[in-house]
Amino acid sequence: MTLQRKITYRMYPNASELDALERWRGLHCRVTNTLIEEHRRRHEAGEKAYSFSAMCKDLTAWRGYVDALRDLNAQSLQVTAKRVALSFDAFFRRLKSGDAPGYPRFKALQRFGGWGYKTYGDGWKLLQPEGQHGKVRLSGIGTIRIRGKGRFSGTPKTAEVMCKGGTWTLSVTYEVAQEALSRQRGSEAAAFDWGLDKLLTIAKADGTLEPVDNPRWLKSKLDAIKALQRTVSAEEAKAQLGLAADAPLKKGQRLPVTAKLKRLYAQVRALHGKVARQRHDFYHKLTAELVKRFAFLGTEALAVNNMSCAPKAKHDPDQPGAFLPNGAAAKAGLNRSILDAAPSMLLGMLRAKAAEAASVFALADTRKVKPTQRCHRCGALVKKELNDRVHRCACGCECDRDENAAKTLLRWMLEGDFWPGTGQTGSAFMAEWPSETPPIAG
Ligand SMILES: [Zn+2]
Known part of the structure; x- marks a missing residue:
């Protein structure tokens, strides 16, 4: 019997690795939005839904003539397509059941999470004693220092590279033998x-x-977030004042985002x-x-x-x-x-x-x-x-x-x-x- 367990490592990229990570994230974000756009087009034109295999076929074609995409791992692009496919599956399922679901949205780069790999060794490789700190080699990006460990060792299967709040992480799913996971059992009941x-x-x-x-x-951190939020609001109000005297923002008009x-x-x-x-x-x-x-x-x-x-x-x-x-x-x-x-x-x-x-x-x-x-x-x-x-x-x-x-x-x-x-x-x-x-x- 094997179970799947995840270990999330924090990544410590150097400047050039960080550049590459950001570039890849941008490309995956654009691919996601392009796929969503094609979905919408077909849906609005009453054409057949954009299937996962059709997306994969298009991705292969795009890689043929877009240089930037050729650097990306082919499987990771399929993972991105799969995510889009899943969100549309959910959308159509809800539509069928009579709900009024919101259309899957275009993704803003700042909120775009990252990308995934589906096979160990294809585009990524861990350089470390199992479950210990070490490095990960991401093809086309570099060999990045990572930190984190689990209480077991297992076979790496899939991985996700994610950016959240400016921090990059690598989340690896391992296949682990059940015996390797066994914990001491308690004796009380509650x-x-x-x-x-x-x-x-x-x-x-x-x-x-x-x-x-x-x-x-937790309480003190939540207070700190609240205080920071107030500073942000005040700064946003100032930015709006500078824009037009006491006029509310017009539809579609956006606040100028100052450096501060x-x-x-x-x-x-x-x-x-x-x-x-x-x-x-x-x-x-x-x-x-x-x-x-x-x-x-x-x-x-x-x-x-x-x-x-x-x-x-x-x-x-x-x-x-x-x-x-x-x-x-x-x-x-x-x-x-x-x-x-x-x-x-x-x-x-x-x-x-x-x-x-x-x-x-x-x-x-x-x-x-x-x-x-x-x-x-x-x-x-x-x-x-x-x-x-x-x-x-x-x-x-x-x-x-x-x-x-x-x-x-x-x-x-x-x-x-x-x-x-x-x-x-x-x-x-x-x-x-x-x-x-x-x-x-x-
Ligand atoms: Zn009673």
Whole structure:
């Protein structure tokens, strides 16, 4: 049995390598936009959709007469075409199902991520002891110093070169034998609820609670981003003033980007990148620690996509064409916090690590178990609004909302059938557990 695992290395290009990386990124961005344009043209002319094989054929032809493209790795161009194909597949799928999807957009160079390689040895090669710091040779670009390591060794398969917030990374997917990934299995059992104020509230099988707070640096970094954003806004206002006295920008007219603004934008991008990297690192350490301690872990499967999508526009029935306030501003703030907490990243890491330790990671169906509403003591549903922080049940149970949710999830995981009418049980997971497991304290 083999599993796929990614290691992301930070790249340290020298000046000429950086030039080449930027040039390649620009070319891949232009290829992407050219392919999108041809897609649109065909779609608008009612022609047959632009298939992946047709794109690859065109790419081969373009390479014949565009010198710049000839330097690029042929497979990496196919990977770029594949990405465009996937975004159009999703577009047509949504169109078919009756949605009104937005057309795949042209990509701005500043936001364009990078490119990929699909076969090891074709255009890229690692020069390093496996999983250690070293170098990567990218044909046509150079031999670039990289840093980063994983806790396993494996066979490199595919790679992605990415630029985010001014930092270049190489993300390599390895095929790894399952044995090479095995982790020490914990012995305790617990379930947790995740939140925005408190990252995790862990209810342990011995009856105690353990909160895990968001790290302090996160708060200070977010404050720093906010402060920087204010400077940017002030500078943008100045740029606009210089443009035309108190006149709003006309449609299609763009702010002149001063040298100072350019510098500020780069600072904002760098800070966002730093927060993302630090959080990623923090989550890795936290999830490794949890898996080391707990053989059984449970939480609820959250439909994050539903929680963070934009609220629907509300039409004003009295005034056709006008809109009523729909709480978009309030929701935007909440969205940001949800994204900051990045629960899906946390749960994904836990799932992978629990598999490596062969321990149980159980996800409750939120709609059936309703951990926030359900009383952990008696199982009754107690309706709560988003800002009700306390659980108060007719059975006399009174505790913090997050504590109740975590304890409800724990009971679901350990007892399953205890919950009348939930129709979902955690005990299915328990059946897979080998019988020599020590009994869990109630
Ligand atoms: Zn109760």
